[in-house]
Amino acid sequence: MWSLKTKIAAGLVLVVAYGLLAIGVALSLPGSNVVFATDGDQLVASLPGHRTVTVSAFSDGQRDVPATARLVVEEPDVLPDYAALNTLFATHQWLAASLAQGTLQLRDTQGALHPLTPQPRHLTALPGLFWLQLVCGLAGMMICLLVWVPAQRDIALHSFALTGLSYVLFSSAAAIYSTRDLFIPGQLFMWLSGLNHVGALLFSASLGAFLWNYPRRAPASAWTFAFYAAFAVAIVIDQGQWVATPVAGFHLWVMGIFLLGLLGAAWQGWQTRGHASHRAALRWVVLSIVAGTTFFAGGMILPAILQVALPASQGLLFTTFLLMYAGMALGVVRHRLFDLERWWFSLWAWLLGGLLVMLTDLLLAMLLSLSGPITLTLSMALVGWFYFPVRQYVWGKLFLRNQPGLETWLSRALPAMLTAQQAQQDQSGVEQALSAVFRPLVQERLPVRAARCSVQDNGESLHVPDPVGPQTYLLRHAHEGERLFTRHDVEIASLVLSLHELVSQTRTARAEGASEERSRIRRDIHDDLGAKLLHLLHHCADDTKPLVREAIRDLRDLLRNMEGHSLSLEAAASQWHEETARRCADHTVTLQWQEDLAPTMLTASQFSEMTRILREAVSNALKHSATTTLNVTLHCDGEQVSLQVENDGLPASSECGPSRGLDIMTTRAMKLGGHCTHGAIEAGWRVQMQIPLLTQGGT
Structure with a gap:
């Protein structure tokens, strides 16, 4: 059973991880060498060299798309209908794809074309509005987490926690797409907009369920179910676009569910009459909710529903929701909301105690420096440097008495051992595990292997035999010199050796199992698929036989790779030359093959991957361009293999096949x-590859 602090820590880690994920997605959005802005209904661009032009259209050389201020709209669901919304997503998909392919240009009002080049986004380039929305959403979730974990479980608390989850969902999604430079993949835009809608609708439904169940339970569970059923129905209607406009499919549902929730507050007011504490808590809750939602409803939802004015900045309005959660936090202090009592204060003290100590020390230091007494400054320094560590040490010795248990040394030993073994196969990892568990000041290797683990030099050193070599590990001064080694440490060291044996047996069993399974699969493929391909070769038409022979050759390469047999580069080059010449002849393309090879061997993995890279490069040249001559140059100097494929035809930019093939070659x-x-x-296309022979990647 986890402690409260452990649960809180785990929850905070998840919140931080989600924040890092949102930042990663924002950084993945493409940027360009041009900065875009709006001027009324027009889109303007600041070109390199500080020249500003009005954009009339975007072009990829084959298609022109009109440029309007709608392309940089902060929130897409304010558009008049779903058709406009889908058009926006499709346009952005085309813009992002064309930018990635390097074919996108902007056309100004004078008819001049200006090329756009993709540029990565950096952390410092993310605007302040992105950080404001993301931090507010994460802060709201953390407050809900601190309320939900220690409180007693009931529907009101669950609903309140869901408001925090939904808040971080819709605010983080909006933070990503509302602060884009301009370009965003349309599919990602659509998914983020959908996530924003899910979060907003879940927020309204959870808030309504909360108001109907706090501080008194709803008259029937059907009331709570109705809110979440309405959420599910609204999501289906909105994402399925069963109606014509986002107003009917989204905004009206958000507002309607929220207003039904406020009816629950009125019912709670009637139920809590005569109960002073419940009534005070209800007033505080309603005040916090109204303060946190009124600005967004009036500045964003209502203008979008009425279509009478441009909504206010969504990013700034999202921050007002934090008022609701801040009010809830203050309500816990003032009115003991949710019956948290001392646990809530303990958790807040745990999280904020360190920060408060630092701020207090800083304030005192500033005051003392202003007053000038040197002795007081030195006294405060001595208190800070010595009193607090001594107090914590005494507290731990007298009250905590936490001795490292099985989970403690195991959590230190196992990761260190596995990391060492993964970094170098011939490492046992025992040395790293002992260092992680005991943290000695000195760790050495003795050339003679000890018979067993033992404490030496009156506890100053510990001898541990190496389980795989004729040596002994000598550890001196445990825990960085804080204590002596004891007989208990001998038992722990023996357990570390047992852990190594268990890990070794597990790795051996896994390797043997994988080898047996690989052999079985190889036999089945050879016996079944190989026989069928040979049968097909002898009974198929003459124009199909080259394709069947190629499949048989691929099958042989696959089986050779599974067997792990090496191959000389000269033999590999001969196979590559033969296959490439045959394929060029089939397409009436002239092949010019040049090779300069040093004697060397290729692993099965290197031969397999390089074969597929060459095959893909040749395929792109033969299938996706008007090629008449193909030049292949193969060179090896003993340290690396270089392969160059050139053709005299450019690939068609409208086809997606070459792009996928190039990505696959890069990955291989x-x-x-x-x-x-x-x-x-x-007037052609070139593919170049360099593979180091010393790197046995992928084996």
Whole structure:
């Protein structure tokens, strides 16, 4: 059973992880060399060199799309109908794809074209409005977490916690797309907008369920169910676009569910008459909720519903929801909301205690420096440096008495051991595990292997035999010199050795199982699929036989890779030359093959991946461009293999096949520790690959 602090810590880790995920998604959005802004209904662009033009359209050389201020709209659901919303998503999908392909240009009102080049976004480039929305959403979730974890479980608390979850969902999603530079993949835009709608509708439903169940339970559970049923129905209608406009499919549902929730506050007021404490708590809750939601409803929801004025900045309005959660936190202090009592104060003290100590010390230091007494400054320094550590030490010795248990040393030893073994296969990891568990000041290796673990030098050192080599690990001064080694440490060291044996047995069993399964699969493929392909080769038409032979060759390469057999580079080059020549002949393309090879061996993985890279490069040249001549240059200097494929035809930009193939080639080269580049050259296309022979990647 987890302690309260452990649950809170786990929850906070999840909140922080979600925040980092949102930041990562925001950084993944493409930027460009041009800064866009709006001037009324027009889109203006600041070009490199501080020149500003009015954008009339975007072009990829084949298609022009009109440029309007709608492209940089902060919130897409304020558009008049779902058709406009879908058009916006589709336009952004085309813009992002064209920018990534390097074909996007903007056309100004004078008809001049200006190329746009993609640029990565950096952390410092994220605008302040992004951080404001994200931090407010995370802060609201953390407040809900601190209320929900220690409180007694009931429907009101669950609903309140869901408001925090929904708040961080819709605020973080909006933070990403509302602060984009301009470009965002349309699919991602659509998903983020959908997440924003899910969060907003869940927020209204959870808030309504909360108001109907706090401080008194609703007259029937059906009331609570109705709110979440309405949420589900609204999501289906909105995301399925069963109606014509976002107003009917989203905004009216958000407002309607929220107003039904406020009716619950009126019912609570009637039920709590004559009960002073409940009535005071209800007033505080309603005041907090109204303060946190009124601004957003009046500044965003109502203008979108009425279509009478441009909504206010959504990012700024999102921050007002934090007023609701801040009011709830103050209500816990003033009115003991949710019956949290001392646990809530203990948790807040745990989280904020360190911050308050630092702020108090800083304030005192500032005051003392202003007053000038040197002796008082030194006294405060001595108190800060010595009193607090001594007090915590005495408190731990007298009251906590926390001795490292099984989970403590195991949590230190196992990760250190596994990390060492993963970094270097011949490492046992015992040395790293002992260092993590005992934290000695000195750790050495003795050339003679001890018979067993033992404490030496009156507790100053610990001898531990290496389980895989003729040596002994000598550890001196446990816990960085804070204590001596004891017989209990001998038992822990023996357990570390037992842990190593268990890990070794597990790894051996896993390797043996994988090897047996690989052999079985290889036999089944050879016996079944190989036989069927040979049968097909002898009975198929003549024009199909080359394809079947190619499939048989691929099958042999696959089986060779599964067997893990190495191959000389000369033999590999011969196979590559033969296959490439045959494919060029089939497409009436002239092949010019050049090779300069040093004697070397390729692993099965290197041969397999390099074969597929060459095959994909040749496929792109033969299938996706008007190629008449193909030049292949293969070079090896003994340290790396270089492969260059050039053709005299440019790939068609409208086809998605080459782009996927190029990405796959890059991934395969990186798997081998090398790299793959590609690009246009004069009137052709070039693919280059360098693979280091010393890196056995992917084996």
